[in-house]
Amino acid sequence: MPGQDQERMRACYIDRYGGPGQLRLGQRPRPQPGDGEALVRVAAVGLNPVDYKTRDGKVRILLPYPMPQILGNELCGEIMALGRNAAGFSVGQRVCTRVAKLSAGAFAEYAAVPTSMLAAVPDSVSDVDAAALPLAGLTAWQCLTEVLQLQPGQRVLIHAGAGGVGHIAVQLAHQMGAVVATTASPARFDFLRSLGASELVDYRQQRFEDCIAPVDAVLDTQGGDILLRSIAHTRRGGRVVTIGGLPTPEIADEFAKPFWVRWLFAWISRRERALARSREVTFRYWFMRPDGTQLAELISRVAAGQLNLRTQVFEGFDRFPEVFAALESGRTVGKLVVRLPRIG
Ligand SMILES: NC(=O)c1ccc[n+]([C@@H]2O[C@H](COP(=O)([O-])OP(=O)(O)OC[C@H]3O[C@@H](n4cnc5c(N)ncnc54)[C@H](OP(=O)(O)O)[C@@H]3O)[C@@H](O)[C@H]2O)c1
Known part of the structure; x- marks a missing residue:
């Protein structure tokens, strides 16, 4: 359990399963990087149908989340700290990831992610594209x-x-x-x-x-x-x-x-x-799995101009309810991305 004095951060989360009305925007404890994890300051996140299916409780037989649960499965951001045994990445590096399925938690100012699931983002790839790619x-x-x-x-x-x-x-x-x-x-x-x-x-x-x-x-x-x-x-x-x-x-x-x-x-x-x-x-x-090595291959194709991502971008936490509604229409083209305000 997080301590009383643990720093807090903005997040999009649920405290029970249900429809659009269950989406919460508010403060949650900031995670600490665990063994083999990096703490990432999130710059942009991608949305996927699994996000509203998770909110609805439709995937809970496979992924039973403890409440409250921060939603979100993919992000791009900057590494702010590394946990013990977190190899292959350094503080300050831009990365993207499909976060661990059992923790989710991308729709927040910070996320703790196993380094095995990260890929470095080349300078030529935007935060938006890097957030749209992983899942x-x-x-x-x-x-x-x-x-x-x-x-x-x-x-x-x-x-x-x-x-x-x-x-x-x-x-x-x-x-x-x-x-x-x-x-x-x-x-x-x-x-x-x-x-x-x-x-x-x-x-x-x-x-x-x-x-x-x-x-x-x-x-x-x-x-x-x-x-x-x-x-x-x-x-x-x-x-x-x-x-x-x-x-x-x-x-x-x-x-x-x-x-x-x-x-x-x-x-x-x-x-x-x-x-x-x-x-x-x-x-x-097939239920996809996070994989930093495969993600690095894909992002190199984006950097080389061989893989083009179609994205629609929304700005800031307040847009999450609207973006969920757009995604749930089932008529969107490409990926929806929310860019988060720069903090710190
Ligand atoms: N198992 C896994 O690991 C995994 C991973 C990713 C996604 N998924 C699932 O895969 C599905 C697709 O995900 P997504 O992210 O690609 O969804 P999406 O972006 O929300 O798909 C939207 C698109 O679906 C098209 N569409 C809707 N009904 C259609 C139909 N009957 N036939 C053909 N096209 C149709 C729409 O085209 P028009 O606008 O032209 O109608 C729209 O462009 C979702 O159910 C998602 O949960 C599963």
């Missing part, structure tokens, strides 16, 4: 390289190409030499072509099965019927990953959950898994 960038990278194991010449379908994950995945898949098909509304088509998508489907008017040939791989962000139809439209021997559907049993193992959680996840994903088995398609849910 969506690592998700796209891990899905394409580790789960789908995408190869040059393969055809990949990326759902919601204009979203936070999608607009990064489209670029990475194109650079990997894949033929990229994606779903979006027509107003986003030019943007998506400029990122490397060659086949575009207006998901509001068309069924993707009617517009594009079967694919080798799918990155699904939607779950439900779209996921089932995606599995059905994948070639035998192909791979499908969902990040928006219901978790598959291996997620329970990866989070070291008890047997009943594994059973629950097996039950709720039974239709998708059965269809994938019958079609000889490899299928799983």
